[in-house]
Amino acid sequence: MVGLGDNNSTSCNSNNRAKDKKKKKKKRGGSKRKMTAEQTLAFKSVTEWVYLDRQNSSSTSTAAPALSSWVVDDFGVQKSLGMGIEKVVFELHSHSKHSDGFLSPSKLVERAHGNGVKVLALTDHDTMSGIPEAMETARRYGIKIIPGVEISTIFSPRNSEMEEPVHILAYYSSGGPRRYEELEKLLANIRDGRYLRAKDMVLKLNKLKLPLKWEHVTRIAGKGVAPGRLHVARAMVEAGHVENLKQAFTRYLYDGGPAYSTGSEPLAEDAIQIICETGGLAVLAHPWALKNPIPIIERLKDAGLHGMEVYRSDGRLAAYSDLADSYDLLKLGGSDYHGRGGHGECELGSVNLPVLVLHDFLKVARPIWCSAIKDILENYAEEPSDSNLARIARFGRMGSFKGSCPLSCGKDLIDHCLSSWLSTEERQKGDFEAIRMKLSSKSPKSQHTESLVFFSMATQRAHILSFLLSCATFLNLISCHSNLPENHVALFIFGDSLFDPGNNNYINTTTDFQANFWPYGETFFKYPTGRFSDGRLIPDFIAHFAGLPIIPTYLQPGNHKFTDGANFASGGAGALVESHQGFVIDLETQIKYFKKVEKSLRQELGDAEAKKLVSKAVYLISVGGNDYLTRNSSTASDEEFASMVLGNLTLALKEIYKKGGRKFGFPNMMPLGCLPYMKAQAGGSCDDQVTAIAKLHNKLLPKTLQNLETQLEGFKYAYYDFFESVSQRLNNPSKYGFKDATTACCGSGMYGGVYSCGGKRGITEFHLCENPGQYFFFDSYHPSDKAYEQFAELMWSGTTDVVWPYNLKSLFEAKASNLNIPFPSPY
Structure with a gap:
């Protein structure tokens, strides 16, 4: 209706x-107030059902939230x-x-x-x-x-x-x-x-x-x-x-x-x-x-x-x-x-459905669903035919796969196929053991499968592993180490607030380094996500162009699936540990998190498949701006300081390379001195001294990447001239669809340069424009959703005058033979 x-x-x-x-x-x-005993039991039952697949995994850290953390x-x-x-x-x-x-x-x-x-x-x-x-x-x-x-x-x-x-x-x-x-x-x-x-x-x-x-x-x-x-x-x-x-x-x-x-x-x-x-x-x-x-x-x-x-x-x-x-x-x-x-x-x-309502819903629904699942599986066990297999797979989309598997694995895997929807008690009551035994003792009528397609009732070559894998897919849990699609390319993201989707929501920091309050996120997500923008960031658009979902924050509770990638970026982070130390996740720590993810992928997919995923993945990195904006106490010269920043970046890249990473994307440094915050500090004009070190960074970064390309076999990259793209829009905003490229949409003071957007950073009063899409800057430091989209499009498919030697589209679509990247052998 x-x-x-x-x-x-x-x-x-x-x-x-x-x-x-x-x-x-x-x-x-x-x-x-605290939940009553009845609400506590109801909440426990509901969350156990929601997180069944996590509770049945080997990791205890993924279980349902602690009851003591909730009230009603x-x-x-x-x-x-x-x-x-x-x-x-x-x-x-x-x-x-x-x-x-x-x-x-x-x-x-x-x-x-x-x-x-x-x-x-x-x-x-x-x-x-x-x-x-x-x-x-x-x-x-x-x-x-x-x-x-x-x-x-x-x-x-x-x-x-x-x-x-x-x-x-x-x-x-x-x-x-x-x-x-x-x-x-x-x-x-x-x-x-x-x-x-x-x-x-x-x-x-x-x-x-x-x-x-x-x-x-x-x-x-x-x-x-x-x-x-x-x-x-x-x-x-x-x-x-x-x-x-x-x-x-x-x-x-x-x-x-x-x-x-x-x-x-x-x-x-x-x-x-x-x-x-x-x-x-x-x-x-x-x-x-x-x-x-x-x-x-x-x-x-x-x-x-x-x-x-x-x-x-x-x-x-x-x-x-x-x-x-x-x-x-x-x-x-x-x-x-x-x-x-x-x-x-x-x-x-x-x-908002009360916890007792949800409990009553599942209390009635689960026995009905359990009985239906049992009937579906019993029909297949009685007659493991192609048509019955197609019925099983109706709500699971499987890509093409070939080969065969011993039928004996059916008995071992059937519980895993069902574990995200049925508890152990439900499976026992439903006599699923008998179904497992029947499946393991029967021979399928066909031995191989070329494809399994939703609603396809045409004759297909099928075997028991096909059934189990499709079952696992629609139950949101793949039990065996399964091969990812051949063209699957993951996206891993490191850096600062230009790339942070909200990791800082989950660390002990101050609101200076967070954006999890209104009006951040207002135009696209319609609520604050932690992104320093009215909407999306460059990695969000890149993921969309690559056919991936939005890559979630690494620290997001419940985020334990990394086959599409992970985002480790932290607003305020730098290549140097000293930059905003204690308030952000520095680059070195982000790399440590990546190593944990790589280990998790090996456990989930097996060594060979994990190596393939890591080596085919693209790695986006935006870091350095916070180092240059907070270097006041450093006595090093500009050249020495930039070398320190790039030195730490190089170490990070080599650590990723050691794990198999080969394809990287980098925006260079934007004209930092022309941010609304910097212009307000400088009395109305760009801070040329700060912009000068950004230019120095941009001069040295390509040389650093070229050296790495020489030293590391298969190292390939997309270098995006972020500085030039930003400068063009600051100098001629109307050409790119902006009404104002000087003043921040959200902030206060001259040019909106006082970092007060949202009123939670010590200054409660702030101005908010009616249409952020007309503004190049959303807040005192960060571009708007519309600006980020333009930058992402250039990084993705721009010509060599703006991104080189490859654009990101080339890196995502490239096979090993195209770029001469020696991917690790899966055997």
Whole structure:
């Protein structure tokens, strides 16, 4: 159901969040208290389920958060007391482009991760086609996906011809529905009806003198997506018939409206019956949108309904909570996120579900899911055929792989395949030992496999290892040392605040070296991440260009998966240990962290695969600026000091090289003397003395890299002329789309040069511009998201006049033979 101003939408106003933030804190912050015994047990049970895969790993450090670190507020919502300990957030209602959402499943998962969501249910309208992509992306971020679907149905009163649309949410186990074909037949019929329904809406609009083309609607919906009301509404906006989506719904497309039409929706009771038969949990979506909810809830409860939405972003709705109690239904809720943006859009993870609610949800769901997983595996054990294997792999995307494996490994690995969703007790109760024994004793009907593709029912060559690996993939846990895709290139990042995504959030430092408060992060992430920017940094864009997820902070709690890389950068860090010593993570310590990651990769992937990953990876390093800005106490000459900085950088590079690193990227030093902070200190003009040592650094760095290229076989690099790119924008801002390249968007004093952005660095008053995209500098030291994007594009694919001898795109795409890089042998 689309929440667009009618009574099914939640009251969210993203534009007022910043203003209301302090009020909300006052409202809830004063009544935190220790959890009751019941809440403590519930919280323990919930977190154990969320972190099952970590508890079943060998590392004890990855277990669920300590109970002593948590309290609850007046509403029973868990709150963290400790630094760096994250709240366990469930998001149980979201949509992607596979129905009427605006984001791809991958982007949806990335946004959920950015909002701190740990468990995400993707519930597209009448399709589960987005689940595999969501699961694959979620695996990188350590998010648990609940495969879901929002089913469009009709409630038809027995003694009345008045029908009412009802939406039912279905939540499934990691393996998806058992007897999937039955559910898919139902959903396909609804989707076919959606095409007819949307065509009828277009016809009605044309009769209302609002001309609209069918091709316009299908283009908006996208290839293979059954059009819904939201797609019709978007076409109306683009055609100029209405001013916005809300107007389209309130005037024409609301239930029973002049352009409304029904499709081929099944009866709500029939849909619930199929959900139950296929191993799902049935929940009534947004009951506040119903005209007559009581008889509907009563009938659906008799049909097998498990729960109903009661919680919204604006809190618990008491009337519907009472209804749920009356009919003994689970009380749940979610944001119903579509990714529209703008006024009224509730963010992913914005619904606070109390810990007892989450516990009740899992208490009902887990036995149902356990039974479904057991049935799916038993079917395969009874008949390990190609078609049954394809069913097993339906919600796991596997790349091509070849070869064979002894069947005996099945018995040893089946527990690991299930461990991220089922506890030891559940596996024992479900008699999974018998299934393991059956699997290990049977011979597959085919011995080799070339590919395993989602929804492919064509004949495939398959064997038991294929099954186990695909099982591990959709359960967010690969049990054996598996080969990464041949073209996979990781990204490791070192340096200072130009690259720091928030490592300083997790160390004992001061706010001078942190950016984890508003308005940092306001334009892209919509919340402060710890990045010294209104949005993203250069490495974030590089990761996107390379087809990687945003590389998380190394110190982020729960971040123990490094196959995509890691970011060690620390705001304020330098190549010299003395620079801001005790407040930041210096370069030497960052290298120590990298060595720990390299060791972790060897343990996870095996020596050969880890060596391959490390040697194919690209290493981005931005360091030195803080050394030059804080060298006041040094008696060394400029040349001596720059040599010290570059000497430490060289040592770091050699340590990475020893571990197998071969491909590096470096921005040189920007004109430091022209930062708003430095200009304010210098009375309004650039500090030429500081800029001079930046120029000296830029003169010596290429020579250092050329020497390393000579000394270290296979050492290759991209040297980016950051100084020139910044200078061009400072001298001619309008050419690059900036209104102001002199004053910081956020700060105070001359040029915004007083480092007061956010009001948490000793000075509470600060100015914030309306549009950071018009400003080159976001705060007194750091460029804006828009500027970083331009720099990243140049580093990625710039020509040799700005980045040389290679650009980053060349390094990411290069094979050993292309660059003559002697990658370590995997044998």
